Amino acid sequence: MLNTNKIILNIMVTINNLDFFYKKKHSVLKDINLRLNGGRITGLLGKNGVGKSTLLHLIAGLQLPINGQITVMNYKPTQRNVSFLQNIFLLDEELPSLPLSIAKFVSINSVFYPNFSTENFHNYLNEFEITDTKQRIDKLSFGTRKKVFISFALACNTTLLLMDEPTNGLDIPSKSSLRKLLRLSMTDDKLIIISTHQARDLQNILDSVVILDNERLILNATDEEITKKLCFKIADGNENQDDILYSEDSVAGNQIVKVNNDNEDSNLDIELLFNAVFSDKEKFLKLFNK
Amino acid sequence: MTTEFSIIRLKDLIIRQFIMNKKFLRGFLLGGFIGPFIATVGTRGLTLYSFWVIFKFLCILFAGIFPFISYKNKRSRVLEITLPATQFEKYLSNFLFAFIAGPIIAFVATYLAIFLGCRFSILMFHPVQYVPFDAQYMLSYKFSFDAPFVLSYLLYVVTMFFGAIYFKKQRIIKTNAFLIGYIVLLATIYAVIFYNGAKLGVPALNIKLAIYSISKLTFCIGIGIAIIFVLWLTYQRLKEERV
Known part of the structure; x- marks a missing residue:
């Protein structure tokens, strides 16, 4: 209460x-x-x-x-x-x-x-x-x-x-x-x-x-909600390809945003999130409005 | 509106208004001085009548230029609208600025210009029509209070005040253009009445009489209502101001 x-x-x-x-x-x-x-x-x-x-x-x-x-x-x-x-x-x-x-x-x-x-x-x-x-x-x-x-x-x-x-x-x-x-x-x-x-x-x-x-509004979520549902990391090759929502090459390696089915800890990368959202808006709408 | 009114905030708003517009006020004071000064020297001394004409003209200019000056551009408008004061306090501070501070500044500028202009003329040209322009002379002026004329003048000044919030750029030109349009409209209506009256066989003199038979009091009441309406309209416009 x-x-x-x-x-x-x-x-x-x-x-x-x-x-x-x-x-x-x-x-x-x-x-x-x-x-x-x-x-x-x-x-x-x-x-x-x-x-x-x-x-x-x-x-x-x-x-x-x-x-x-x-x-x-x-x-x-x-x-x-x-x-x-x-x-x-x-x-x-x-x-x-x-x-x-x-x-x-x-x-x-x-x-x-x-x-x-x-x-x-x-x-x-x-x-x-x-x-x-x-x-x-x-x-x-x-x-x-x-x-x-x-x-x-x-x-x-x-x-x-x-x-x-x-x-x-x-x-x-x-x-x-x-x-x-x-x-x-x-x-x-x-x-x-x-x-x-x-x-x-x-x-x-x-x-x-x-x-x-x-x-329209595509996303309204807290840092915790985002990192609970998504994982931001450098790809190590062991990821399930179906979980990957977005990837981009960087100096550090292949940065990815994937569905956090494995409950991995990661830090929110705003720019990566932004690019990921605009690569497939409908997928994000579905994911965050579940 | 009334429950939130604060006299301290109003005072702060007026001080703020003066400080924010200090540079422009200085320019106005200087312009209001130089113009009449040159005119005085050029004509070897102006009369008290000219003094009041210049004064009234400066009051019109002030009411058209200075109120709501921070609302002119988007960048400062955001700061003005979100400034924590009621819309009524903001309105009142601009009103007092236009109708109290404005006339005082205009009076000082005009008086100094003509007084010093006269002194300068005497020193330089030894003019024949020297006007002393001292306190005794100022008090000797016999005001003929013509209510319809004074109220019409006030209506013009408050319309300039309205134009200051309504138009963002070239406020004076646009307000006057609006007024000219309005006068043309009235003249057209007047002409149509005459034309139709003539067609119906009504003598023009009768129509003229009907229009001129409006008493002075009715005319003054009409103008008075118009003044209040324009002031109210200005307040409404301020309340709905957006970026």
Whole structure:
């Protein structure tokens, strides 16, 4: 009973029969049903233009669904209640180029977020090796601007953090810093949804994966569920060929994704999973909807 | 809306608005100064009447340019919409910005321009029609409060305010184009009434009388309702703002 309650309370995003389009003839999302729990970093994966950003915008209340309902932490996002807005932050792919210093930007915006931590903000900036907060945001490079906004987004300490392509424009050390910060700032009562088409950037930090394809959802599963059903490994020649769902050559050998009939332990390889899903979508739909 | 309203948040929003638009405000203040200054020097001193015309013009420009400026492009719109404040607070901060801060800035710019312009003229050209433009002179102006004219002017300003949220690019041009279209429509209706009246044998004078017999009060009430409607429409538009 206690567990059930906990599970119900932990559901942070509920999407029922969601339809969305910009132009009537070109549907973006169709009959999407999705439940996302707290305490996880969820990767929203998909090819370009499948509606990942649109889905994030819908969750944040920046777009209105054509049909269906979205509930986020018991709020309807489109109502834009203050308590809802205080608990979400959307880091969009494109960032504003504001004619003011980092320090000024933080001082005028942080007052709206009750859980904002200035100390954490400076720690995050330090992690990204940004020390001068007097720099003007519009004079910063895209990558540095991104680091500033990532630091701000994390320091807001919101229950729901939506990040659209956060690794775009970041150099390799910064991508690693981002992964570290995401892990550090994660708690059981939070949900972080990261949309990306660069699956490898988020390797080892995702707790669950949602894969979108044209208009529909192909996969919504946790790390454990995926590795329970699938095994990611380098082929050793002893595998049953019927179990292999996907294979690709790499420097390390022939990487495969196979049905985990032998209950083998393996680590989730996001990029391999992504490629495997798109090599035979129907097989994955069947496997995960059993 | 009312239960969530916070005066502290409103204050923070207004401060934020000023800081975010500091660069543009400086430009407006400078432009609002240079234009009237040159005009004053060029004409060897402007009159108080010209002062009010320039002031009113700057207020229109301000209401058309500055409110909802962060909603203009998608990148900053995301930040604005998701900013934790009620839509009413966001609306009110923009309203106060357009209708309180705007006129103050316009007044300061115009006054300084004309005052200094007059002083400069005296030093340089020893003009014949020197206007002192001091406090005594400012107070000597006799306002003739023509309610229909003032309300029509206000309707125009609030329409510019509406255009600022409705149109994302070239807001002033598009709002004015919309207004011109509306006026043309009204003129067409007026012409059709005359034409049909003439066909039915109604003397044009009678139709004119029917239109001009609308009392001043009725006209003012009509314009007043239109102002409230446009302000309400602006609020609705803000509430439904998307990326």
